[in-house]
Amino acid sequence: MTTPQEELLPGTRRALLHRIAVAQAEGRAPSLVATVVRGGAAVWSGARTAVEGAAADEHVQYRIGSITKTFTAVLVLRLRDEGVLDLGDPLEKHLPGTGVGEATIAQLLAHAGGLAAETPGPWWERTPGSLRPELADVLGERPLVHPVGRRFHYSNPGYALLGALVEKVRGASWEEVLRREVLEPLGLSRTSVHPMAPYAEGWAVHPWADVLLPEPAEDVGRMAPAGQLWSTTADLARFASFLMNGDERVLSAESVREMRTPAAAVEAADVAGGYAYCLGMEIRHQDGRTLVGHSGSLPGFLASLAISVEDDVAAVVLANCTSGPAVSGATADLVRIVAEAEPRIPAPWKPLREADPAVLELVGQWYWGTHPFALRLIGDGLISLGPLSGSGRRSRFRSNGDGTWTGLEGYYAGELLKPVRRPDGSVSHLDLGSFVFTRLPYDETAPVPGGVDPEGWRGIG
Structure with missing residues (x-):
């Protein structure tokens, strides 16, 4: 049973029923059942059968x-x-x-x-x-x-x-x-190695x-x-929620x-x-x-x-x-x-309960060479690093509890991000798998690999 906030709109339900009706009729299936999951719970189930009164719903087993x-x-x-x-x-x-x-x-x-x-x-x-x-x-x-x-x-x-x-x-x-x-x-x-009534032939x-x-x-x-398994769309809906x-x-x-x-x-x-x-x-x-x-x-x-996963929607179809x-x-x-x-409604933004000052010191703009990146403190105790605009390498990072962070996805998955500090304790740069991120493009005060030309930035006359 869904709450009124969870129920799908009548037009959406009709579109879902129409889609499985077409699948059953054009595919000439003796029966076809389906369930849709949103927000971790089943929000719609439908069935079409060639035999009037034959059992076909979210609780009937299919292989x-x-x-x-x-x-x-x-x-x-x-x-x-x-x-x-x-x-x-x-x-x-x-x-x-x-x-x-x-x-x-x-x-x-x-x-x-x-x-x-x-x-x-x-x-x-x-x-x-x-x-x-x-x-x-x-x-x-x-x-x-x-x-x-x-x-x-x-x-x-x-x-x-x-x-x-x-x-x-x-x-x-x-x-x-x-x-x-x-x-x-x-x-x-209702998931088993051998069929349990009611089940489809x-x-x-x-x-x-x-x-x-x-x-x-x-x-x-x-x-x-x-x-080997037999299951139902209701059980597989729960399994889909688990897989999300x-x-x-x-x-x-x-x-x-x-x-x-x-x-x-x-x-x-x-x-x-x-x-x-x-x-x-x-x-x-x-x-x-x-x-x-x-x-x-x-x-x-x-x-x-x-x-x-992005839409927080799953579907199961059995025939x-x-x-x-x-x-x-x-x-x-x-x-x-x-x-x-019915696009996913984002969860409301909420401020963090607390923030580590040592982490707040890291947030803001950084440069990989001349490419601007933004480091942000986000929810769940994670930080994110990605291009300030446009596409490029980006990842979330999980704290290792010792001042370092491990990448969770993309190019930086498994890579170590380490803030490197000067003798006075201030942050010199970020080391990310040997890449150096600095507060300024090619910051001359940081150990940029290959060094920085001592004459600095210049025009061409």
Whole structure:
């Protein structure tokens, strides 16, 4: 239930309903359901079904396919945050004997481990997992099709390995760890490895006739961490809110921000299409908007989750057909409709409760050579440094508690900013990864690399 301030306007709700109605009708989906999230809560849900009275709403389960991978990535990031492993560790260190152990955990998360896209036959999505009881059956005789770490190549077996890694480290099944560490803390009671009523049946729609064929709903066994889960749009709306804001019971805001950051080199065609892969999440640039999330499919089902962090809007679309509706395009449109019709209202500006005088001494204008920059003290105990006007390198910085600051994004992510003081305690300059920022352009009183001409600034006669 939303408060009057949170409810969408009638025109926005109608536009959302129209968009999913078009998706269901043109895509010939037996049913299609959607939910929109704003401000951390679901603010709209809608459904269209081909069968009058058939269950289709935000509480009905659908298979979500590869959105499962994002859940698996959350489990791996939890292990990293606990210090149990490092993303730079080779898989062999924690899960020996796979034959592909030189790939790092980060490379597997980003589909850069060089692994094949699919398991050896038969088609794993339409056959029981009992046909692949061991990891060796998932990997086959030729598990690597590219050099490790050289390129992005989407790999379902790679996420089966990550699920096995979680099981090995935790000493429990992937399903049990997921339920205990993610589903229960986030209140995702309608997300499960096996379907729970009410749930949608999966269908194939004939490409040239309006008739249906039921699809098998197999338990894919060891491939479960790559695509087994069933969920609802209500649960995925809560999951989308978590992926935007974090939850200290599961992952911090900083860690989910890391998950949303591109982590793999992509093909030229993907670059041109505005697509990249992060750590268990996809990122797309569409209509001037950056969307993160994941798509998913298994025979009989299509799924998409898309988030615009800047707009604070997310959308989920689920359908029970093998092909037809372009669910990724639909989620992008649902986000766009809300973001454009009802733009995000900024939180009111509030002054800081207190400010460290040593930090206030740093704020203001600085010069990198002749380029003017502004350093500002902002909320959450951070400072920001960026060009005084126009585009250029900019970043927020987090205090290290010792007078230095670490960059959080962009070119300066991870770089150290250090105020350098004169013997009398006054600030001489800022050192940022060897770059010297001075109060005046090429300030002769600061140790500018290469020195400053003693005759100073001059005209040309």
